[in-house]
Every structure is written in structure tokens, then in C-alpha cells.
Amino acid sequence: GEQVEQRPPHLSVREGDSAIIICTYTDSATAYFSWYKQEAGAGLQLLMSVLSNVDRKEEQGLTVLLNNKEKRLSLNLTAAHPGDSAVYFCAVSEGDSGTYQRFGTGTKLQVVP
């Protein structure tokens, strides 16, 4: 089945700096890619989802880049603020019509004032 690797496991940046998280996957037939944010004590919040034919998507200070040839997905938080401190997970779809998702191991992001 699909293998998903995520790095770095921990990331600390200063407020206003950018933070980049990268995931690599193994199945080039993957159809959907997503990024989630998990704050302390909470469930996973979907940040952004992209289809495999999308190279770049931007929303509210977040940029997702997809390189299907190199099987690499990245999340870029531009101008991070302390409220962005959380654990971030990438997820890639599996199953018929991308029914279920495989997750990366998470990146704990700390944004320091």
C-alpha cells in the first residue's frame, strides 16, 4: 500500500517567518492530497485539499505545492504567527475514488513571538 513520509518532525520558526513541511509518497496514481492541522486536545482540521492535476494552490496564507513526478507534497505557511502552532499532517488518498487516506507522521510546528 501507499507509504507516506513527512519531515521535519519538529519545526520552530519566528513569528513572521515562513514554515515549510514536506511529504513524499510512493503511489503515483494517488488522486487527492490534503493537509490537516491538529491543535492541542482537538481533532484534525482540514486545511486544504488538492487534486493530482493541481500543481499549486493558495489559500489564506497557506501554499500547497504538488510535484507528482517526484511524488512530493509541501505546505508553506507564509508569515507564520503563534496561532499556527500545532501539529500538521499530510494525507494522501487510497482506495476506490480516493475513499480513505493515509497520513504522514506529523510535524509539530512552534511559532515563537
Next chain:
Amino acid sequence: DTTVKQNPRYKLARVGKPVNLICSQTMNHDTMYWYQKKPNQAPKLLLFYYDKILNREADTFEKFQSSRPNNSFCSLYIGSAGLEYSAMYLCASSSKGQGNSDYTFGSGTRLLVI
């Protein structure tokens, strides 16, 4: 209401005893999922229902049961809890064919087995 509700928020269970976790959604999603999340690990898919069809992961096939009596409700059942079951259990729902754009997670049930 675009939320997935899970009950209880915290659950304490004794080794060898059964555990039943509950999840509900009112978004009319056709698919409901259960994931297990342990500290510093990726959420692990345990099983999912597409409509009335249950799909269970091969490596957790015998450890977890589930039922979905109607579209809105899905439970996760552990027949005999072991210490290794201590984890956060996350329920999610989605509609097939939406490209995961409506994939919604609940806040989770934190299970501690002692």
C-alpha cells in the same frame, strides 16, 4: 451542522473489558471512518463504512468491530481491551467523489486502558 460528534470525550477502561465508542454526523455523508492515533504516530485507519459496507484493515481485522445502523451513526467496538488500545480514536466522515474536500473529523475520544 457540519460537525462530526464523538462520545465520550474521555474513556477509561479496564484490561479485558469491552469498549464502545460512538460517532455521529448529520451531513448525510455516505462514508464514515475510524482512525487510531497514538502520540508521535500518524493516524492509522482502522476501518470505514461506505454506506452499509464495512471495510476493515487487514492488520486490525480481528481487534475492532463496528456497526452503522443508519447513515448518521457509527460505533467502534473493542471486545476485550488491552493496554495497547490506549490511544485517541478519531471518527471522520466524507462523501465519495468529493475529492476529500468535505472530509470532516470529530474531536476524538481519548481511551485509556488500565
